[in-house]
Amino acid sequence: MRDLLPAHRPAFVLAPMQAITDLPFMRVLARRSSPDWFVTEYFRVHPASSLNRQLLRALVENPTQRPIFAQIIGSDLPSLCRAATALAAYPIAGIDLNLGCPAPIVCRKHAGGGLLRHPERLHRLLGGLREAIAGRFTVKSRTGFADSGEFDHLLDIFSRHALDGLTLHARTVQEGYHGPVHTACVRAAAATLACPVIANGNIVDAPTALAYHRQTAAAGLMIGRGAIRNPWIFSHLQAAFEARPHEIPTHRNLLEYIRELSAEIAGEALRYEPLGHVQRMKRTLGYISHGLAADFEPQIRRCRTPQEFEAICQAHLDHDAPLPLRPPGDSKLFSGFEALLGEDI
Numbered sequence: 001m002r003d004l005l006p007a008h009r010p011a012f013v014l015a016p017m018q019a020i021t022d023l024p025f026m027r028v029l030a031r032r033s034s035p036d037w038f039v040t041e042y043f044r045v046h047p048a049s050s051l052n053r054q055l056l057r058a059l060v061e062n063p064t065q066r067p068i069f070a071q072i073i074g075s076d077l078p079s080l081c082r083a084a085t086a087l088a089a090y091p092i093a094g095i096d097l098n099l100g101c102p103a104p105i106v107c108r109k110h111a112g113g114g115l116l117r118h119p120e121r122l123h124r125l126l127g128g129l130r131e132a133i134a135g136r137f138t139v140k141s142r143t144g145f146a147d148s149g150e151f152d153h154l155l156d157i158f159s160r161h162a163l164d165g166l167t168l169h170a171r172t173v174q175e176g177y178h179g180p181v182h183t184a185c186v187r188a189a190a191a192t193l194a195c196p197v198i199a200n201g202n203i204v205d206a207p208t209a210l211a212y213h214r215q216t217a218a219a220g221l222m223i224g225r226g227a228i229r230n231p232w233i234f235s236h237l238q239a240a241f242e243a244r245p246h247e248i249p250t251h252r253n254l255l256e257y258i259r260e261l262s263a264e265i266a267g268e269a270l271r272y273e274p275l276g277h278v279q280r281m282k283r284t285l286g287y288i289s290h291g292l293a294a295d296f297e298p299q300i301r302r303c304r305t306p307q308e309f310e311a312i313c314q315a316h317l318d319h320d321a322p323l324p325l326r327p328p329g330d331s332k333l334f335s336g337f338e339a340l341l342g343e344d345i
């Protein structure tokens with residue numbers, strides 16, 4: 001994966017997010033700023049699974065001109081090898097194994113973050129997959145299941161499998177999305193592993209990205225929810241790492257982004273249904289409206305029709321005031337991000 005890393009700054013990567021980082025989102029994001037590579041939402045893999053066609057479209061139609069990794073999740077080695085082999089027939093940059101999903105139903109099946117509870121099983125799975133995958137094979141993990149003290153042992157396992165990259169959402173599975181990230185684990189991984197390490201969790205703007213990089217020396221930075229909220233973030237990061245100023249988007253820029261995303265999502269729907277469309281937009285707006293005018297978020301939460309949705313967005317966003325790029329310091333949604341800034345606040 002070293003060949004994908006830019007020479008003079010860390011790589012920027014869009015985090016995979018189920019039901020968000022799909023084709024419409026990729027298109028709309030790439031018109032504003034692009035990461036160095038993308039990762040698909042996960043393909044669920046089990047003995048009876050076939051490759052999800054909707055997800056395959058992201059690989060085939062990739063509207064971004066950037067590489068895409070296909071992410072898989074599962075616990076059955078023969079099925080995972082079968083899926084990886086089938087995916088190799090598509091234009092992918094590599095296969096990424098999900099070791100971080102905290103959903104109880106996934107963990108109970110010893111998949112996603114659940115695999116971190118079974119180091120021996122994980123060791124066998126990584127060995128089998130490494131043998132089966134001729135191209136790049138990367139892993140996206142947490143720092144442990146219940147405790148970051150588990151990370152040393154995990155790091156030892158990762159170091160034994162010639163991985164092409166490790167992304168670390170630097171929280172335990174049980175921590176979910178809450179609290180500060182464990183930057184010491186990322187720093188240890190970056191210092192120990194032969195492959196590039198990508199730091200993930202709580203990057204919301206350029207200062208948090210610079211701080212995370214300074215504290216870990218990671219080869220790359222992965223951004224998820226911060227890119228939903230601010231689709232210009234990758235160009236902001238590029239400017240920051242080149243010590244250049246960047247433009248501050250306005251509320252009206254945000255309105256255009258929301259309208260474009262809404263139109264792309266409606267255009268992709270197999271059967272457009274207004275209430276379903278509004279629910280989908282509300283899920284995305286949860287990350288965007290957070291920290292803007294106090295009554296914007298609750299109004300969006302209550303709205304029922306596309307017309308109401310558009311009217312609320314227009315009433316709040318159709319003006320040229322600059323957007324606040326950082327969420328509120330006490331944000332529950334971006335919990336603990338200020339800890340990254342440490343001495344910088």
Ligand SMILES: Cc1cc2nc3c(=O)[nH]c(=O)nc-3n(C[C@H](O)[C@H](O)[C@H](O)COP(=O)(O)O)c2cc1C
Pocket residue numbers: 015016017018019020040041042071098100101140169200201202203222223224225226
């Ligand atoms: C709605 C949502 C869906 C997600 N889906 C996936 C997924 O399919 N695969 C995965 O590895 N991580 C998934 N994640 C985790 C993100 O990739 C990322 O690790 C996490 O959000 C922390 O990064 P952030 O603070 O930049 O958002 C998801 C996160 C969210 C919020």
